[in-house]
Amino acid sequence: MSPFVFLILANFVAPENIGTNVKSILWLLPLTVAITAVYKATKMPAITTASFIKEVLILSGSIIVFIIVIALTLFSLAWLITE
Amino acid sequence: MPQQRTEANNVFLLIIVGILAWVVPGAGHYILKEKKRAIIIFITIVLTFVIGLYIGSIGVINPVNAKAWYLAQIMNSPVVAYLGHLTSTEPEKYRVFGRPNEIGQYYTSIAGLLNLLCVVNAVYMAHLRGTIQMPIKQSAKSKTGG
Numbered sequence: 001m002s003p004f005v006f007l008i009l010a011n012f013v014a015p016e017n018i019g020t021n022v023k024s025i026l027w028l029l030p031l032t033v034a035i036t037a038v039y040k041a042t043k044m045p046a047i048t049t050a051s052f053i054k055e056v057l058i059l060s061g062s063i064i065v066f067i068i069v070i071a072l073t074l075f076s077l078a079w080l081i082t083e
Numbered sequence: 084m085p086q087q088r089t090e091a092n093n094v095f096l097l098i099i100v101g102i103l104a105w106v107v108p109g110a111g112h113y114i115l116k117e118k119k120r121a122i123i124i125f126i127t128i129v130l131t132f133v134i135g136l137y138i139g140s141i142g143v144i145n146p147v148n149a150k151a152w153y154l155a156q157i158m159n160s161p162v163v164a165y166l167g168h169l170t171s172t173e174p175e176k177y178r179v180f181g182r183p184n185e186i187g188q189y190y191t192s193i194a195g196l197l198n199l200l201c202v203v204n205a206v207y208m209a210h211l212r213g214t215i216q217m218p219i220k221q222s223a224k225s226k227t228g229g
Contacts, residue, residue: 013176015140015183027138027186031193034131038197041123042204052123 029064036060093213100209104202106160111205115212124201131194132159139187142179147171152188158195158202 018024036059040052104111109125112118135143146153146167157163170177179187 012136013140013142015142015179015187016138018138018182018186020182024182024186028189030134031131031190034127035193035197037127038124038201041120041127042201047119047123 032063033060036063093210096213097206097209101202101206104205105158105198108160108198108201111202112208115205115208117208124198128159128194128198128201131197132191135187135190135192135194138190139183139185140177140179141166142170142177143184143187143191144170145174147174149188152192155192155195156188158199159191160198163191163195 018027033056036056040055040059041047044052044055100111100114103114107125108128109121109123111121112124113121143149144153144156144163144166153163153167157167
């Protein structure tokens with residue numbers, strides 16, 4: 001095997017350096033797009049590139065907005081209780 | 084008798100579609116001539132799984148200490164069983180902790196569950212096509228007096 005292949009495989013035997021902080025949760029945002037893409041691929045009756053991209057963007061955007069709304073609600077609730 | 088043979092063929096097709104869809108994500112849809120769906124499913128699931136392995140290393144596949152996660156991960160493909168064998172035989176070499184482990188497990192497990200959704204969807208599509216085609220054949224036979 002060439003050194004290049006070894007270099008690629010080496011990326012999969014050692015974990016990335018991700019700290020335990022709030023920003024690390026942002027790694028989960030691309031997962032929303034993946035879930036939406038597969039869901040839409042199974043649900044759409046006919047797939048065209050433009051309509052598929054549009055549907056995926058709308059649904060992933062809705063999920064992210066909904067998550068933000070829930071986070072803000074919970075944060076406000078926690079602030080009201082503790083203050 | 085011909086109808087029984089058709090039903091047997093239908094069950095055989097469903098099993099083949101299910102197994103293919105599990106072995107290679109999207110392959111179930113591909114043999115049903117749903118090429119666009121198959122390509123989207125293949126790219127998305129493989130990419131999600133590979134990103135999970137890149138973030139957390141193959142140590143996130145842990146059939147000994149993370150059995151519940153492993154159950155979801157193995158839905159990706161039987162290849163995961165080989166990776167699980169690798170990590171369980173040399174656990175010290177592939178040990179991973181903390182946030183990379185968590186995020187890697189989320190990615191690989193959700194990729195597996197998405198593939199399970201696609202397996203069910205492909206089998207259901209194959210089933211629908213079987214049940215839709217059969218009455219058409221029967222009605223054609225009755226028209227010709229067969």
